[in-house]
Amino acid sequence: xxxxxxxxxFRIIAYASVAISAAIYLYPFYLLILISLRADVFSWPPELxxxxxxxxxxxxxxxxxxxxxxxxNSFIYTICISLGTILMAxxxxxxxxxxxxPGKTYLFWLILGLMxxxxxxxxxxxxxxxxxMKLLSTYWGIIIPPIASPYSAFLLKQSFDAIPRDYExxxxxxxxxxxxxxxxxxxxxAKPALVTLTLFQFxxxxxxxxxxxxxxxxxxxxxxxxxxxxxxxxxxxxxWTLASGGVILMIVPFILYxxxxxxxxxxxxxxxxxx
Amino acid sequence: MKSKxxxxxxxxxxxxxxxxxxxxxxxxLVSIFSIYPVYQGINLCFYKVMLPEDKYIGLxxxxxxxxxxxxxxxxxxxxxxxLFQMLGIVLAILPALLVNSIIMQARPRxxxxxxxxxxxxxxxxxVTLGMAWNWMFLIGAGALAAGRPGAVTVSxxxxxxxxxxxxxxxLIWAILGYNTILFLAGLRSxxxxxxxxxxxxxxxxxxxxxxxxxxxxxxxxxxMIVTGFIGAFQVFDPVATLTNGGPGWYSASIVFxxxxxxxxxxxxxxxxxxxxxxxxxxxxxxxxxxxxxYKRYV
Numbered sequence: 334x335x336x337x338x339x340x341x342x343f344r345i346i347a348y349a350s351v352a353i354s355a356a357i358y359l360y361p362f363y364l365l366i367l368i369s370l371r372a373d374v375f376s377w378p379p380e381l382x383x384x385x386x387x388x389x390x391x392x393x394x395x396x397x398x399x400x401x402x403x404x405x406n407s408f409i410y411t412i413c414i415s416l417g418t419i420l421m422a423x424x425x426x427x428x429x430x431x432x433x434x435p436g437k438t439y440l441f442w443l444i445l446g447l448m449x450x451x452x453x454x455x456x457x458x459x460x461x462x463x464x465x466m467k468l469l470s471t472y473w474g475i476i477i478p479p480i481a482s483p484y485s486a487f488l489l490k491q492s493f494d495a496i497p498r499d500y501e502x503x504x505x506x507x508x509x510x511x512x513x514x515x516x517x518x519x520x521x522x523a524k525p526a527l528v529t530l531t532l533f534q535f536x537x538x539x540x541x542x543x544x545x546x547x548x549x550x551x552x553x554x555x556x557x558x559x560x561x562x563x564x565x566x567x568x569x570x571x572x573w574t575l576a577s578g579g580v581i582l583m584i585v586p587f588i589l590y591x592x593x594x595x596x597x598x599x600x601x602x603x604x605x606x607x608x
Numbered sequence: 609m610k611s612k613x614x615x616x617x618x619x620x621x622x623x624x625x626x627x628x629x630x631x632x633x634x635x636x637l638v639s640i641f642s643i644y645p646v647y648q649g650i651n652l653c654f655y656k657v658m659l660p661e662d663k664y665i666g667l668x669x670x671x672x673x674x675x676x677x678x679x680x681x682x683x684x685x686x687x688x689x690x691l692f693q694m695l696g697i698v699l700a701i702l703p704a705l706l707v708n709s710i711i712m713q714a715r716p717r718x719x720x721x722x723x724x725x726x727x728x729x730x731x732x733x734x735v736t737l738g739m740a741w742n743w744m745f746l747i748g749a750g751a752l753a754a755g756r757p758g759a760v761t762v763s764x765x766x767x768x769x770x771x772x773x774x775x776x777x778x779l780i781w782a783i784l785g786y787n788t789i790l791f792l793a794g795l796r797s798x799x800x801x802x803x804x805x806x807x808x809x810x811x812x813x814x815x816x817x818x819x820x821x822x823x824x825x826x827x828x829x830x831x832m833i834v835t836g837f838i839g840a841f842q843v844f845d846p847v848a849t850l851t852n853g854g855p856g857w858y859s860a861s862i863v864f865x866x867x868x869x870x871x872x873x874x875x876x877x878x879x880x881x882x883x884x885x886x887x888x889x890x891x892x893x894x895x896x897x898x899x900x901x902y903k904r905y906v
Contacts, residue, residue: 347714350706351722358725358785361740362732364747374747425634432627433620440631447642449894451842453863454883455642457870458649461657481637511626540733543844546867558735565739566852572743579739586731594724597731601786602793605831607730607839 362583369576390573394581397574399552403560404581406549407539410475410556415534417480419527426489427515431501447483456547463548470551479544485530488604492526493519529600532593536586557582649887652880662877669881678857679882682865685772689843689861692776693783693836697829700787705817707788708795726785738849741765741778765851771859775850782846787832791825798824827900834897841890862886 367374369390372383394400428434429441459478460469468474500522501514509517520527542558549555555563561578564570590597600606653669655662673679711722729737745763753761764770798821806816843861847853853860853868860868863886870879 343710344714347710347718350703351711351714351718354703355721355725357781358728361737361744362728364743365736365740368743374743375750379747421634421637424630428627428630432623432630434624434627437627440635445898447638449891450642450646451838451863451886451890453842453844453867454887454890455645455649457866457876457879457883458645458652459641460870461652461876462645462648477637478641481634481641483638483642486634511630536731540735542733542735543848543867546871558733561739562735562849565735565849575739576743579736583732583736586733587728590724590728590731594720594727597727598723598789601727601730601789605790605835607786607835 365576365579365583369573369580371573387573390571390577391581393571393574394577397564399555399560400578402553403555403557406554407557409472410541410545411535411538413472413476414479414538415531417476418482418485418534419531421480422482422485422489422530423515423520423527424512425486426493427511427519429486429490430493431498444483444487448487453543456544460547469548470554472554475545475548475554478548479538485534488530489523489526491604492523496522525596525599528593529596529604529606532589532596533600533606535589539585646887649880649883652877653884655877657874657876665877669878672878673881673885678860678865679862681857682860682862683885685858685860686840686843686862688772689776689779690837690840692773692779693840694833695776696780696783697787697832697836699780700784700791703784703788704791704795707792723785723789726788728785729782730786734845734849737778737782738846741850745774765859766855768855768858771851771855775846775859778850779843779846783836790828790832794825794828795821830900831897834893834900838890838893838897841886841893 364374367380367383370383371387371390373380429437429444463469463474463478466474496519500518504514504518540558542556542562545554545556545559549559552560552563557578561575561582564578565575654664654666656665707722711719742763742765745765746761749763750761764774802820802824803816806820811819840861842863844863844867847859847861847864848867851859853864857865862882866879866882866886869875869882873879
């Protein structure tokens with residue numbers, strides 16, 4: 334049958350194109366892992382499967398005096414900023430989605446306007462401001478400013494708008510408070526949007542190094558990306574040590590990505606979320 | 609009758625009170641950390657930030673903007689990065705069509721692998737990406753130089769002529785998967801009936817693409833083009849991690865230059881003036897984007 338022949342060609346093209354794109358997209362990461370294991374990547378053909386992996390890069394990076402501090406900071410910043418953002422975006426989004434109050438339209442326009450301000454541009458006046466408030470290189474100064482995110486509030490408002498009103502009206506008649514309604518009814522109902530936003534927030538905040546670059550003036554308050562980045566340009570470490578740092582850095586987002594790839598896809602397709 | 613009206617009024621008052629309490633924390637934070645900095649940023653442009661007190665220097669920062677060659681260069685680089693983003697959009701059309709007609713019909717496992725691989729640069733931070741690509745190019749340059757005696761191992765990221773296009777290509781690599789997935793979603797939302805109608809009318813594949821697919825994708829395309837340029841004017845991480853702006857300023861974006869002015873020259877006033885330029889451009893582009901969305905939905 335002619336059909337089966339074209340089918341086979343189709344399948345070959347499909348496999349080939351997936352293999353090529355997977356190679357283009359995965360090889361840089363694989364190379365980094367190879368270097369971190371001290372495989373011989375400089376010879377030709379390169380050693381693609383390390384015969385005797387050497388973990389000395391990893392022990393070296395862990396014994397760097399500040400490494401554990403940076404790692405801890407990364408976890409603290411990521412968790413606090415992400416959860417704070419989601420919390421604030423939920424209550425703000427709920428108010429804009431469901432409640433009527435004077436000036437609502439103007440305040441909503443204000444949120445839309447704020448979304449257009451490129452973050453990094455406002456970091457400079459923010460830095461001068463925080464310096465005067467003596468908040469540079471403090472946990473407060475690093476965590477509080479990014480928490481009020483107009484973008485997240487806008488996104489949650491949009492997904493709350495899609496929830497039918499019947500649910501909350503029952504709860505309201507039963508005498509539930511606003512906060513109960515938000516946390517017991519809205520957030521569970523908006524779960525897909527919420528999980529998507531949370532995952533993106535975690536990844537963004539984990540990878541963010543422009544913000545700590547500004548406000549974490551003391552190396553003790555750097556997060557992991559900033560610390561590793563500074564090591565890279567100081568040329569004082571072995572490259573397998575640096576590569577180990579790069580690999581450790583990508584483990585957290587990689588795990589989140591593997592767990593929640595459906596949510597990441599959803600975030601990109603439905604709301605156009607970006608890096 | 610009257611009591612019912614009064615009760616309604618009281619309910620509305622309570623609703624407004626609740627609403628204000630709920631949005632208060634957000635707007636307090638936003639006023640301090642987003643709105644005030646914009647005002648403060650415009651203010652800073654007229655000063656030289658120094659201790660013990662900032663010095664008012666009038667329009668001198670703006671005059672410097674006009675004559676600053678590095679600013680012109682970095683602005684030009686930024687426009688190039690914007691063009692590379694455009695290229696990343698155009699180039700994504702082909703894989704999207706390919707995926708739509710071939711890989712989507714293939715096994716779900718294969719589809720999963722494709723999507724997972726091409727979206728990976730979206731979630732891995734630029735510090736890791738920058739490191740990985742620096743090694744890719746260094747090893748590649750080494751392999752190229754190996755066969756020729758006298759050739760030097762220089763990564764294209766470290767050479768004046770190639771630094772900018774190389775960063776641009778890596779930007780394309782990072783965004784291509786994302787664009788492909790977006791296009792794919794767009795393609796799959798075009799009703800099959802339209803293609804059947806085109807087929808009945810005797811349209812060729814190319815004509816179907818030209819007169820059915822493209823018009824249906826147009827709003828998405830314009831949206832992506834504008835967001836691409838907005839993105840280019842905020843490029844910082846890729847430059848900082850791939851080349852650190854070098855060699856010289858040949859791969860620096862305008863935002864990178866701004867950060868350098870604040871960070872190494874400690875000239876916050878001038879950095880704020882550059883920031884104002886970026887802000888103006890981004891704001892204008894955002895308004896255009898907003899008009900596009902507005903026209904689409906309202």
